[in-house]
Amino acid sequence: MDKRNQKQQPDPSNGSKRKREGCLDCSDYFMAVAVLTSKMSEDPNTQVGACIVNQDNKVVSTGHNQMPKGGKDKLPWEQKKEDEHDTKYPYVCHAELNAIMNKNSADVKGCTIYVTLFPCNECAKLIIQGGIKAVVYLSDRYKDRYSTKVSKKMLDLAGIPYEQFYPKGAPEIVININPN
Numbered sequence: 001m002d003k004r005n006q007k008q009q010p011d012p013s014n015g016s017k018r019k020r021e022g023c024l025d026c027s028d029y030f031m032a033v034a035v036l037t038s039k040m041s042e043d044p045n046t047q048v049g050a051c052i053v054n055q056d057n058k059v060v061s062t063g064h065n066q067m068p069k070g071g072k073d074k075l076p077w078e079q080k081k082e083d084e085h086d087t088k089y090p091y092v093c094h095a096e097l098n099a100i101m102n103k104n105s106a107d108v109k110g111c112t113i114y115v116t117l118f119p120c121n122e123c124a125k126l127i128i129q130g131g132i133k134a135v136v137y138l139s140d141r142y143k144d145r146y147s148t149k150v151s152k153k154m155l156d157l158a159g160i161p162y163e164q165f166y167p168k169g170a171p172e173i174v175i176n177i178n179p180n
C-alpha cells in the first residue's frame with residue numbers, strides 16, 4: 001500500500017505525553033481543604049475545618065469554628081472560667097454548622113463531610129438531618145468525651161458511616177502563596 005498520502009496517526013502508546021506523576025488524590029485534596037480552612041479559626045486551642053463534597057466530587061462548602069456574626073472580638077475564647085458563660089463553649093459556631101450553612105447548593109443530601117475533628121453530638125444532629133451520607137475525620141482526640149460517644153451512637157443509628165482519614169499520597173502538602 002502507498003503510504004505517501006496517508007495522514008500520520010498519533011501512536012497512543014508511543015511518543016504521547018504521559019500524565020503527571022504524584023498528582024493530588026481526591027480525598028487527600030478534600031481533607032487538605034478542611035485543614036487549610038481550619039487555619040482561619042481564631043480559637044487559640046482547637047482549630048477545626050470542614051469541607052463538604054457532593055456525589056460528583058465537587059466541593060459545595062467549607063467552614064471553620066468561629067464566633068457568630070456580631071460576636072467576633074466580643075465573645076471569649078477561654079476554655080475554663082468559673083462561670084461557663086465566660087467561656088467559648090456556649091457561643092462558638094462549630095465548623096460543621098458553618099460548612100452546612102455556607103453551602104452553595106440547595107442542600108447537602110448525599111454529600112460527604114471531611115472534617116479535621118470528629119463531629120460532636122450537636123454537629124452529628126445537623127449531619128444526620130441534613131442528609132449527609134458519610135463522615136471522614138482526621139482526629140478523634142476527644143473520643144472519650146461524652147459528646148463524641150453520643151455522636152457515634154446517633155450516626156450509627158442513622159446508618160451514616162464514619163471513617164478516619166489516612167492519606168493516599170504524601171502526608172505533607174506544601175503550599176507557597178508567595179507571588180515571586
Ligand SMILES: O=c1ccn([C@H]2C[C@H](O)[C@@H](COP(=O)(O)O)O2)c(=O)[nH]1
Nearest residue numbers: 043045046048065094095119120123
Ligand atoms: O464538632 C465540633 C466540635 C468542636 N468544634 C470546635 C468548638 C471549639 O472551638 C473547639 C473545641 O475546643 P476545645 O478547646 O478543644 O475544647 O472545636 C467544632 O468546630 N466542631
Ligand SMILES: [Zn+2]
Nearest residue numbers: 094119120123
Ligand atoms: Zn460540633
